[in-house]
Amino acid sequence: MRIASIRQGVVPISSAIANAYIDFSKMTASVVAVTIEDGAGKRATGYGFNSNGRYAQPGLLMERFVPRLEACTEAELTAADGSLNVAAAWAAMMRNEKPGGHGDRSVAVGVLDMALWDAAAKLEGKPLWRLLADRFRGGEADDSAWIYAAGGYYHPGKGIEGLVEEMKRYLGLGYTTVKMKIGGAPGTAIKDALREDMARIEAVLKLLGNDGSRLAVDVNGRFGLHAALAYGAALEPFKLRWYEEPLDPLDYATHATLAEHYAPPLATGENLFSMQDARNLIRHGGLRPDRDILQFDPALSYGLVEYLRTLEMMQLHGWSPRRCVPHGGHQFALNIAVGLGLGGNESYPEVFAPFGGFATDTPVVDGRIRMPEIPGVGFEAKNDLWTVLKDL
Numbered sequence: 001m002r003i004a005s006i007r008q009g010v011v012p013i014s015s016a017i018a019n020a021y022i023d024f025s026k027m028t029a030s031v032v033a034v035t036i037e038d039g040a041g042k043r044a045t046g047y048g049f050n051s052n053g054r055y056a057q058p059g060l061l062m063e064r065f066v067p068r069l070e071a072c073t074e075a076e077l078t079a080a081d082g083s084l085n086v087a088a089a090w091a092a093m094m095r096n097e098k099p100g101g102h103g104d105r106s107v108a109v110g111v112l113d114m115a116l117w118d119a120a121a122k123l124e125g126k127p128l129w130r131l132l133a134d135r136f137r138g139g140e141a142d143d144s145a146w147i148y149a150a151g152g153y154y155h156p157g158k159g160i161e162g163l164v165e166e167m168k169r170y171l172g173l174g175y176t177t178v179k180m181k182i183g184g185a186p187g188t189a190i191k192d193a194l195r196e197d198m199a200r201i202e203a204v205l206k207l208l209g210n211d212g213s214r215l216a217v218d219v220n221g222r223f224g225l226h227a228a229l230a231y232g233a234a235l236e237p238f239k240l241r242w243y244e245e246p247l248d249p250l251d252y253a254t255h256a257t258l259a260e261h262y263a264p265p266l267a268t269g270e271n272l273f274s275m276q277d278a279r280n281l282i283r284h285g286g287l288r289p290d291r292d293i294l295q296f297d298p299a300l301s302y303g304l305v306e307y308l309r310t311l312e313m314m315q316l317h318g319w320s321p322r323r324c325v326p327h328g329g330h331q332f333a334l335n336i337a338v339g340l341g342l343g344g345n346e347s348y349p350e351v352f353a354p355f356g357g358f359a360t361d362t363p364v365v366d367g368r369i370r371m372p373e374i375p376g377v378g379f380e381a382k383n384d385l386w387t388v389l390k391d392l
């Protein structure tokens with residue numbers, strides 16, 4: 001195995017939407033293409049990109065991670081069974097990196113890790129989900145994944161009617177569960193913000209037949225303990241699917257306090273970027289393995305090599321992989337969900353294109369989606385994304 005070339009670019013994923021914490025008017029993504037030759041006449045190009053929420057990382061890629069990957073020897077890149085050794089390539093990229101401080105580089109490494117797994121699966125002529133099931137689950141992949149429609153963003157001029165119309169479109173596409181943003185009313189006292197959000201939530205719940213298990217709400221880390229508890233008390237009777245990122249993602253003790261007062265499911269983890277950060281959440285966040293949801297996004301957190309470590313850590317702490325529903329709505333996490341038996345995956349039917357979304361013309365049926373039988377992650381079967389990647 002040898003690296004024949006690595007190319008990178010930066011593309012916009014900007015839009016006029018906002019959550020409770022940031023707007024996406026200047027959001028960008030790094031994209032990479034890594035071409036591998038296996039020394040026996042086979043050649044494959046793997047593609048990678050970063051998930052929404054973090055910006056493109058061209059400097060880190062150019063200065064540290066691409067040169068280290070390019071410097072890998074053929075022996076390093078070749079596993080004992082002759083396959084591409086992604087874990088060894090990952091270790092080479094992380095040479096001379098100190099522990100801790102994961103947000104510094106986990107996105108840049110994740111972009112390259114995605115491309116390496118895409119190439120590895122293409123060299124084996126298999127979809128990534130099947131490669132993962134073969135390697136880690138005795139060949140047993142799930143036949144489909146549960147996905148939910150994430151949206152409900154704040155948008156200039158968008159009122160409750162616009163929000164309900166949006167959710168109706170998602171149901172029309174075959175989704176059964178939806179997610180909306182809350183906590184975004186700027187500079188408002190908690191009781192006023194809560195009144196406004198309750199009206200938004202109740203309007204969407206009405207559309208969902210007042211079945212709280214079909215609605216998740218997302219605060220994007222905006223609340224302190226006082227607001228999180230006040231909202232929690234108001235939300236509790238709805239028995240929502242989950243109450244997401246109510247607090248700062250790194251404030252584990254406060255999560256533990258909230259979990260003592262809010263019985264239905266909580267969800268968090270999209271802004272934790274390493275196994276060690278995930279472990280601190282599990283150790284100190286008071287989360288409950290029988291109901292809470294972990295949303296670590298492999299594309300933002302050093303890729304699948306690290307995600308495998310996170311899953312192993314979770315199992316040591318008594319957490320099933322089924323508690324994981326990754327953030328990001330991308331094909332990479334969907335392959336991992338089906339191949340490794342996670343609880344499902346996020347989907348963004350109307351935002352974060354072309355990186356959000358799955359293979360073109362794969363229908364969502366009763367909130368579930370099947371995977372195409374195409375080698376690699378399946379980017380070539382997603383028309384809008386392939387238009388961007390093929391020019392790299």
Ligand SMILES: O=C([O-])CC(=O)C(=O)O
Pocket residue numbers: 019052053150218220270327328346
């Ligand atoms: O709005 C965002 O930053 C994305 C997000 O939280 C999610 O998909 O859960």
Ligand SMILES: [Mg+2]
Pocket residue numbers: 218220244245270327
């Ligand atoms: Mg979120």
